[in-house]
Amino acid sequence: MADPKARSQADIVLETKRLTKIFGGLTAVNHVDLRVHKGEILSLIGPNGAGKTTVFNVVSGIYKPEVGNVFFNGRDITGHKPHQIVSYGVARTFQNIRLFPDMTCLENIMAGQHCRGKAGLFSSIFRTSGQRREETRIQEVAASRLHQVKLWKFHDDLAKNIAYGSQRMLEIARALASDPDLLVLDEPSSGLNPRETENLMEFLTGLIETDDVTILLIEHDMNVVMGISDWVVVMDEGRKIAEGRPEEIYTNQRVIEAYLGKDDEEEEAAYAATVEH
């Protein structure tokens, strides 16, 4: 997929048009156009407070944009609820891992399959044959995803009790369990050690092959960005300032300025403002 020509011809999975999100007086995301093509890994990078997570939150339906639209597989999903968007095939993870801490790893993963099931109150109470078949399927999908991230040995352990690196992978597995077309990962490598990061990169590139999935991720680790991305989009102060192939971005003057001109640790204030609404 490294060939840019091939990129422009592939189907567009996710597209945002003039996406704008305002919190109070602060424009966290400002007319951002994003195109994610089928089968690629697109990295969204930028200094802290650039509005990357806000883009994710709008795409996944947690926030409603003030202006602009989100299209998924050609369908306008702007303003739809998070649970609907998952069912269309967009699954996400969170920057600060959000598992279900007091439930087992297996139960955590079964959450991903929730949107694929339809058993209701009565079929669950009376254990209809359809409900039982569905339960079996949910458990099997969950189990196979748990094997996929090599965490099956923890299936009966509570999510809060496994190691941090495993929790990251568990969250990715949970997102995968909804059989998504698009996987949206918010800083998947944050907090991982170099070895775990290496494994993660291998895992993600492998996913493209095995699972017919497209990946959109926010990433801070430039090794990861350069190592696995097919396309990189750079944001700063709510705007898209550049995009291109990783090697192009690496030498882009505006990008370098955006990074050097800002203190990386200074983000908290700006970030706090973005969530205060």
Next chain:
Amino acid sequence: MESIKPSGIKSIATSQRAQILIVIGAFMAYPFFASDYFIDIAFFFGIYALLGLSLNIVLGEVGLFDLGHAGFYAIGAYTTAILNTKFGIPILVLLPISALAAALFAYIVCSPVIHLQGDYLLIVTLGMGEIVRLALINNPFDLTGGPNGVFGIDFPSLGGGLFIDSSIEFYYLIWIIVALSILGLIRLQNSRIGRAWNYIREDETAASANGVDVKNYKLLAFVLGAALAGVAGNVYASKLMCVSPESFTFWESCLMFCIVLIGGMGSIPGVLIGAAFISLFPEIFRPFAMYRMLVFGSAMMLMMMFRPGGFWPRKRGAVEFRSILGAPGRDDG
């Protein structure tokens, strides 16, 4: 390579199965060894167990702070009382009707407030519970009989001149209802719905981002919890033959809250323990007369100090009771 079969359907040990059968046997045999007085105590234990189970859906499974649950209980009891005394509808016919009335009420009043979080939901449910009680006292349309309540409610008729009217019969009635509810609730716990409730309790945002329609599942919990409370109200009304607002105070809601927390959030055996504590403790300490509630209050504080997670917290992983209660007959290896 390990088996890919999930553990959820692990069959439980024979010894646990035996324990459950012993408990059921003990409950069935109890009335033959107890006086009417103690059978009545066990009846109220059953009522509190049912109320605890109903609040456990809302508070234990979904983690919604509901301090107005007595309101749903009251709606069930008064539906039975009014329809029976005014229109002579038989009690057992009113059982599902009372459940529906309470469920409908919950749906209507909870829909606009279901988005409220934590303590705000708590105060709103508390306010609703109080509104119900105050409305009953004020005797709207001359239906509720004001502070005195409604008298002369029938016993449940089984047809052919047979009535549920003795302590033993009421004891069996309530415990059969409790047993059926437990059966249904355990099945729900191990279903897509029960898990969705737990996901919401653990992390609402993550639940939503994983496809759980949070508002709907919260409402479902309220509606189902209210329906069970309505059933408890129906049985309570016909056992006492009268209902009055003072049975449905804020204090009752607090007791239900304590039942769930003393037992352990989301734990069905825990609810039974909590209900036993709430209903039996004051009876056991009756000889201490006016000091018994002092002891009761202290016991509540001590329990939270030493068992803050409840007496029988829900164990995850190894699924409780599951195979007895109708898990699919699979070869689990």
Next chain:
Amino acid sequence: MHVILEQLINGLTIGSFYALIALGYSMVYGVLKLINFAHGDFFTLGSYLGYTVLVFGSALITSHFGLWGGLIVAMTVAAVSLAAVGLIVERLAYRPVYPAGRLPAVVSALGASIFLQNTIMVIWGPRFQAYPSKLIPNVHLQLGDIHITLLQILILLMSFILMGSLYFIVQKTTFGAAIRATALDRDTASLMGININKVIFFVFTLGPALGAMTGIMVGMYYRQISFTMGWNYGLKAFTASVLGGIGNIPGAMLGGLILGVLEMLGAAYISAAWKDVFVFLILILVLIFRPTGILGEKLAEKV
């Protein structure tokens, strides 16, 4: 017109009771995120202690200090005792369960409430007790069309002095800033060098003391007290604190006054029997449209 004004004064009178009790709920909630269900019983206990001082100590105290002196002694005794009780309850019932989270603390608080309520019943008996009648001269004042009693003026005056001083402490002093900081974010406050234990000490002494003094005022106003009255006042006061924005101290005062006035206006213009329903409906409506109460600030969750 004069009906409105009179009801307004009646409303402010009972509203100031709610406000003073609500302060106790709100301060504790702000600092510990705990609904202190025992707070209503602090109020009752204070009322009974004041009653005992006024009835049994009256000969002794009033002969030495006069009528007003007796009242001051009663207030002081009740306030100091309840500050001590508040601290003891915090130590024995709440502190051991904090680490386990908020819900066990709710049960423990309910347990403490039952304990206190029944302690009062065991000591003073289950029946109503009557405050001495001739405590404050029964003077009625006529301001144009408006009718007001000396007692009401006294109660309003005292409440506003108490609330004013608390407002001053919380909003204008450094220690007050520490309390507000703790209410906003306990962990950060602690990191910034604020002594949380000192703040907890403050809220668990001052809250119950205010409650106790309110208990005496309620005793003088209604003349009748019972061991269960803490539930009703507590419920109303808690409602008031949520109405104003729980955890917010000026909010609790405002919420209490608004609740009292609404209740009296509801009684006058809607129906006395439905006034409480009216109050709770307003509460629910406020929370639906402004879930954080009137003065509360919304805290956003970081996603």
